[in-house]
Each structure stands twice: as C-alpha cells, then as structure tokens.
Amino acid sequence: MNAHRIHAVFAATVLLLAGRGLAQGGGLRGPSTVTQGGTMEIEVGTNDPTVEVSTGGPETSSHSVPPGRKVTIPVPPVPGGTILFVTVGRGLRIRVILVEVIAP
C-alpha cells in the first residue's frame, strides 16, 4: 500500500468518524459528500486567491476564488468512495476539508 493510499484510507476514517453534513475546517467549508459527475460549492473565509482539490495523490487542480468567496468546482472523474482533499493556503496556515465522492 503506497503512501497516497494510506493517506486516503486515513482520510476516509476521519471523514467517517466526523459524520457531519458539512465539512468545515475553519476558514473553509463545503459539502461532506458530492456526487460523481456533479459540482461542489466551496466557501473560502481566508484571503487566499485559490482553492486546491486533490485525491491526496500526485494530481491537483487549482481554482480561482471570486469576489463572493464561493467557488463552484467540477467533481473530478474519480471512483465512488474516493476522498477529495480541498485546501487553501499552505504551511501552518493551511486549511483542509475532506469530501467523499459517491456514486449517483
């Protein structure tokens, strides 16, 4: 099991334990689940200019944050059950929320 997979499993466990309808990381919030092929709305409370979405692996997408601080992001084409890492910032000021992709 490679490092990325270990992180995804860990993230899934955290998400399961959290068991909330809305993922909130303080300064960043969005849905805790999204549907394959759909979109997700992420709200940014920090002053960061972009939001990043990844599966914890080597592929990441970046999205510019508009004036209203709500970003509509297409759900990446990943299998159901995949955990998405939505982040703003980096280092000590990074904010992270986890979003699970579910099959329609």
Next chain:
Amino acid sequence: MPNQPCIVLSVAASCAAQVLAQVPQTLVVPAAYSTQDAVSSLWIAGGSAEVRQQTLVGASHLGALVGRSLTALELRRSAADETYQGGEAHLAVTVSTSPNAPLACSQAFAGNVGNDAVQVFDGTVTIPTSPPAVGPSVGWTPDNTVRIAFQSPFVYLGGTLCIDVIGQPVAGQAAGWWVADAEFEDLEGTVVEVGDGCGSYGGPHHRWSYVAERSLLPGAFARFWAHGTPNSLGLAAFGCASPPIPLTALGLPSPGCNLFLGSLDALLPAVFEPEVHPLLAGVATAEVRVKIPNDVAVFGTTFTTQWLEWAQLATSNAIQWTVAGSIPTLDMAVIEGHPAEATGEVAVHMAHVLRFEAQ
C-alpha cells in the same frame, strides 16, 4: 444684571462643546459600505483558528480621524440568509503607522509595523450569535458586530494605519462559520497553458505547476507554485514562450520532457516542502513569490513560467501569464497567516469593512 444671559449662553455653549468632544465619532472604511453590505467576506482572526491578520488602511480613508484618538474597532457580519454561531476569541491588537502604503506592503508582518506601535487591546472579545441578515443593508447592531474596545487609545496622526491582530480561539468557545463583511476589487490577470509537463505528478497532462490569477496585480505578490518529490529542488524558470524543445536535445536524459521557454529571464529556486498537515503528508509544494511593481508600466506584462524538478529532471506544464491592466484602488491590504510564521498571504484588492470609533 444685563450680562447674565450672555454668561448662561456661554456656559451652555462650553458644556455643549465638552459633551460633543466626548461623543465618540465613528468612521466606516471603505465609506461606501457604512450601511450597505460589500461584495465579499473574510473570516475573523481567532474566531475558529489561530490567525494573524494585518490590515493596512491607506490615508485616503482616514482624513476625518487625523489628530483623534482611536478608541474602538468593529467588524460587521457579512450578509447571508444564515445564522452565524458565535463564540469568543482571544485577541492581541497592535496599531501603528505603517512605513508602507497598502500597495507597497510587505509579506513579512514585521515589515508593516511602524515605530509608534501601541498594543491597544489584549483580551477576550465576544463574537455574537448573529441571526440571518440578507442585506443589502446590514446594521451595526450588537448581534451583527464584533467590537474591540481599545484598552489603550491610539492617536492617529496621518499615514497608513496598520492594525495587527493576533487571534486565538478560546477553548470550547470557538465560533462557527462567522465571516465579516469585506470589500473585494474584481481584478485579475490571465493565464494560458502553453504546454504539458512530464514526470510522475499532475495526472495525464502532467500539469503540476500553477499561477494564481488574482495575484497578478500591480502591487501584489504573484504566486507561482508546483507539486513534486518531497525535499527535492525545484527551479522556476521565467521567460518567453516558445515551441517545445526536447530536453534530450539539451543533453538532459529526460525523454518525453520539453522546454517551452525561448529565453531565460529569471531562475528562482525553491524546495518542495512537505505539507505539515497530517492528512497531506505525501504532498510537497515549492513556491515562489514575485513582487509586481505598483506601476502602470507593468500593465499587460506577459511572461511564461515553467518548473524543473531536479530529482526527476522533469519539466512542468508551462503557463503564460499576464499582469492585470489596472492598479487596485481600494487603498487597503490584508496580510494573513499563522502567528508562528513570519510572512503571510497578501491581498491588495480585498479587506474587511471596518468601523473606527474615535474621540
């Protein structure tokens, strides 16, 4: 006693003047949002996380406060059909005259603090539970407002005001999603993908480098970053776009990797630093920032950036970027980060709507 009415009037006028002098004056910055909700929102330091938030307010906003003592600062909730759950935050607030105008601000917090710094508050503030307020008008009512009553006043003598807030949530009293009103100038540069990268990052097109369009503003710090092998060296190359040049043609053993630069105007090194958050332990990011001069000469300036990751000898996707064609006029800036870090994220196009109280 013919002079008695005059004496009475004189005493009354004197009393009135004293009363007026003691009545606090308020000033909302930017003034356009004295009662109207601005377009954006920004969280509050210490509301739900440890945050250092430094706001620079240009002199153009503060003429009415010159020579007055600032005695309080307030933030108003952003309009939304939603109850904001309140809490408490511990704030340390320092006010000074910054050596930097907002468009010349530093990424380093210390660089924006003036010599006349006064810690005006150190204690706990209440973040009220705020019922839905859909706007466009939102009142400065206690339910809508976070108020910081200064323990020590700061006399404003002109120049750029630096409000430096270090906030920490109070254990068990962290607020929910509570964002304050903020103005945002809708300016951005543009980016265009020039060519794909190679190596093991970035998916099928190996797009593992990025440029923040909204950082491509005169006076801002343009942000360039890439993901790669933890602790390896990255080189961000800046130049003019060109058709692909195979790295093998340059003598590098990297089949399938191309260079998309026809000139090399700058080369900035950065280490791919592992993220410290436990959920992102496999992710490493290299980042460089370039201060864009606050000058009309940079309007529409275009370069192309491409990263080389040393461990793999892999090239990233190449991105052509162009600086926005106007200068932010907000005359405010926000530098935001973690209290333990020396630098923060700079925004010269957005800032809280603030209400000052002065005497």
